[in-house]
Amino acid sequence: MTLTYDATTTPVTVTNVTCMTARPSSNEIVCALVNGSSYFIRRYAAASGHAQQGSDFALPTGGTPVVANGGIAMITNDKVLVLSGSNNNGYIVDLSTNTGAAVASSTDRTGYSTFRPQQVAGQPSAGIAIGISLNVFKLCRVTSVGAATNINPTGSGWFTNEFFTCIIPKGTTRFLLGTTHGRIIEIDTDGVIIKQYALPERRRTLEHTANTVRQITQLAYYSDYVVAVTHLGELYLFDHDLGVVLQQQSNLCVSSNNGSMFWLSEANGPSVYTAYGANPVIQTNIADVDMCLTPMKFADIACISGAIRPTAINYCNGYIAVSRDNNNIYWFTTGSPRSVTLEPVTITDGASGVDGELIVVDDTVSPPQVMFATTVSENGRDVPVTSGKSSVLMVSTYGRGVHRNFDIRREAT
């Protein structure tokens, strides 16, 4: 998609944005804002004009102050959960009635670090949100009525000093977690571990054999593919079914423990990728990355002056909202979301599905182009198909070594 600065609107002057999330059901961007020591919630239309929606909701400043820099997520279509980064307080604001209530006390939801993205994630259809903690193996599960439960998923082989660093929703009932030790974990809404796998070994020069432990700073999920970025500037695309790396890219500059790049993805929408630099930052680049191409392709790149907070960028309804510390929100349009048709593919040996690899080639053009390549688990996977071709060549391989098998077929599209 082509990124275009939305110059039809004057940048909206607000106080500083600490974090923002999307409210897709209403095509809104929901922001947590700070004005001195006061925090409040404000919504803007993810539509032409970007008018403010409703009134500001002021978060309580006395008794149980909510320092709204720990993360924000929709917990239902109408309720937004905002967490403090500097204490264990949380607040749920009902955007339909502009009322709010504190979350019950909890000791495990401070987030791994303030102003980090993906410190809390919601599953609006389930009315559940989960925030990560500064305590080892600890998470905080919050329901839409404000109940809070500490949960502590643990798995074999985890390090005693391993923390969760980020969390995103997967589908409508699951979450994906990243850790300080390069682990990717899928859990259900009760914190039960469904699956886990880890980053591959980092290839270092022999002169410099220091730390190889890499924090996963952000995750993205789409159609059983996971993108993980690390604090040492690596980007990995995983087959989530099989937990294997499909593609890797190294970001060259590695500038801070907050991550040298960050990534934000909306299912079947744009993926926003920026390289995050040390001060002084003359500009921040923002990209739309198409995860469905082989390899992933930067569909377009835009930029904004200065540095942005990785918590203060989001996407909704064809608009990317970006804020930096100069009190403005800037908007970029992404055009129409990519139209991707997914087709289930299973590689079979006899009647049974098998793990294998699939390469789809458009050999009607010269030179022939690989349209899509992927691993496929025994349960099959959805692969993007492109119409308008008279045919494509589908090459499947499975097995190893002398037992490698091939299946070649031509498919109409």
Next chain:
Amino acid sequence: MFIRNKQATLTFQNATDLECFAQNDNLLAVGTQSKEIRVTDLKTMGPPAGLTSFISTGAQTPTALAFVTATKIAVVYQGSSTAQIFNLSTGALTSLSAASIGPKYRLNGLAANISSGVAFHVTSTTGNVVRIDSTGGTSATLSPAWASGKVMFGVIHKPGSSNFLFACNDGTIREVDSAGTTLVSTITARTLTSEVGSRTLVPETMAMIGDNLFVGTTQGVLLHIKFSTDTLLDKRIISRPVNITSVTTDRPVIGLGFPAGNLLPVFFPQFGETAQNIALYAADSYPIIEVDSLASDQAIYVLGSGVNQSADKFWVSFGQGQVSVYDCPCQASLAEDTRIQDPVGLDVAGRILRIPMYPGMRQRKVESDTDIDDEETSIDYNLDNCEYLEVALTGTEFSTEKGSARIFEG
């Protein structure tokens, strides 16, 4: 893995930063802050046979090197307007006529055409470039019309031609003849949309493999351009933006090393705050494929890197007076026999597709598509360090078409 088995660490006089590098055939020349130039044969990891391998540059630190012939290296010094020629055959260091002062830290600050002995370097003066004629032993500052109003951040020789490419601060890349005066073609500036209008991507480093031009910009965006048609094939964010203004004080944002075969080293020449990554790209593919990488977990510079096809080596300098050398098989053209039989024993004509199996399934491309007759046929392939998937097709689409496949070890 493409980068394998570390072969040697070349250690220079002291643990200061190395300044500049040049590569030709199997020779690697290094200019150091110890005010010397050292030449190493990457095949033997020792001094080149029959040639001078070391010379002191006196009071000056070399800041850019380029082979102008197989045995002569042009040398430029920051703060000095006099370039020199280091003759490896005689050991002589000869001064050229004075021109504008040379660049510092510029990975593409000096470039030569080894066939003609002509070289150019960039300089800080707006509108100027410096032409070196190593055969005539002269250097001269030029102010050609095409350069008017521009500062050139880098220059490379255009492979297979006598021309040079200049990266200009107006965003364009100018192809110029060997005299430096005639503009042959222009690669247009690329822009990004922003809140203050279009922002021009400023090129500063370049590498060219075949018709593929790779451009590192000060904004941290790498461009892949099909040169002959000025078509943008790919662009991606691989670094952070840095405000680059000077060719004598600023290090580039994206370092493009010496390429070979289809392999291009890419690195970050600025000081890394936590660690450093260096990537090896398959340069004949788009979107770009990263086929291998190395990392350092120290906050240091990557000063230079290259793939050496003659010696099948990859080298990288992370500073500290050292260059690390690894095996990296990278022949550009190998051959593998193939045939199609249907049934077994009966050769038939058909079509052969070859797909290199780069690490990572989402990194696939069709390298070749060849029609063969009903006999054993030799087909070239590019990588001897990679499995290949070979697909054979016979017949006509949907009706009589048959397919088969095999894997062979490249």
